[in-house]
Amino acid sequence: MHLIRLVDVHKAFNGFRVLDGLNLTVKQGEIIVILGRSGTGKSVLLKHLIGLIRPDRGQVLLEGVDLARLPERELFSVRKRFGYLFQHGALLDSLTIGQNIAFPLQEHTSWPRSQIEEVVATKLAQVGLPGVENKMPSELSGGMQKRAALARALALDPEIMLFDEPTTGLDPITTTTIRQLIAETVRGLKLTAVVISHDIELALALADVIAFLHQGKILTQESPVSFQLSPLPEVQQFLKGEPD
């Protein structure tokens, strides 16, 4: 039933506690948006889900298998099931945009070149960047790089998508396009998505479930409707944007 389950995850960097007994569950087929203030460890949390960071303590269970204790080699086959959008895109800067998006396809499929090129063109068009195949990442704006990175994360239509702030830095119109794209892709292909954001509007429009990260713990995990009505003072402060 639970695709992903994090149990009592602790992570500290040089004695600085970031995740502090975190619990989270993600069901197959749902879109979960993780909200939280800047610097609370949202990106760190997401990296735990594919073993880029291992917890100091606790379990990261994918269908019951603990990724925290999985040997490096087995992690690689697990990672093929995921698509990951990094907060700053992380496109390979020695490759063109087209080559970047073709990269996972070349590595993990035996598709002919023409088919790969077709997928690249389709994905780029979907994120609103048709025809930039031959540009280098450094020739694009930050928001365009982010969208190209999104196209790369979607290239293989992976079972589980992890998006680190997919709409940060985008204009409102593009934000809506990207939101619809994520929703359509995930629902259409019956995938699962974990989306990180601090954009409340995006969360309310996109999520099946909203989780709120605060001081190293998930304070609550509930539907958007009940999240808005949450009695927790931290959630209400976040929703209203009140200063401390």
Add this chain to the structure above:
Amino acid sequence: MMFVRILGRMGNPFLGLLRELGEMAILLVNCLLWLPRPPYRLRHFFGQLEFIGVRSLFIVALTGLFTGMVLALQAYYGFRKFGGESLLGGAVALSMTREIGPVLTSLMVAARAGSAMAAELGTMRVTEQVDALLAMAVHPVHYLALPRVLSGLIMVPLLTVVDVFIGILGGYFVGVMLLGINPGTYMQKMVEMVVASDLYNGLFKSMVFGLLLALISCHQGLKARGGAQGVGLVTTRAVVYSAVAILIVDYMLTALLF
């Protein structure tokens, strides 16, 4: 107490060195393990061969020319004292093949290509491009380190051949054209004094140096953390460690081989 503290201070760099060596050994083993596994990414590999080899050609040729020429000048000064000028050709060729060719070529490649490797991989590390590779289930050792290490292993010996050849030409130019040594004697002594094993040993050395400098540079690059400063630090380290390693290993190999 004092004594323990002093020991501790001495121990830290030593332990650090041991750890670095251990990590590099692991990187080398990982490269070997990944070597036979597909995909082979030939175009990517040729790109590295070109970067390390073809684009180092000019600087290596220039180095070879001037070292050969200056060797001839210096050897002439020494040999003249006992009337041994005729040995000049052999002396230049021997020192180029056995020692100066491999060492100087490797040092130049470390400065030119090793630094670039460390800076590139370091930047990839701190901008999460290495994490992105991992997330796409592509191993950074397979994709980044292996082609560079292989290219170092292949290209540094080839560059050494160029360096030695041009160095010998430079020596000939100075010895015969400028210092007036009989060209026949010059060539004859050279052929007499240099044997095939001198060449092979020199090439073997440069293979080891090429492997070392690429391994060190990749290792440092992949270890980068922080930002621009972190990248700068590992780039400097890559060049310094490569140079020191080349010189130390050169002594050890020379003591063992010759």
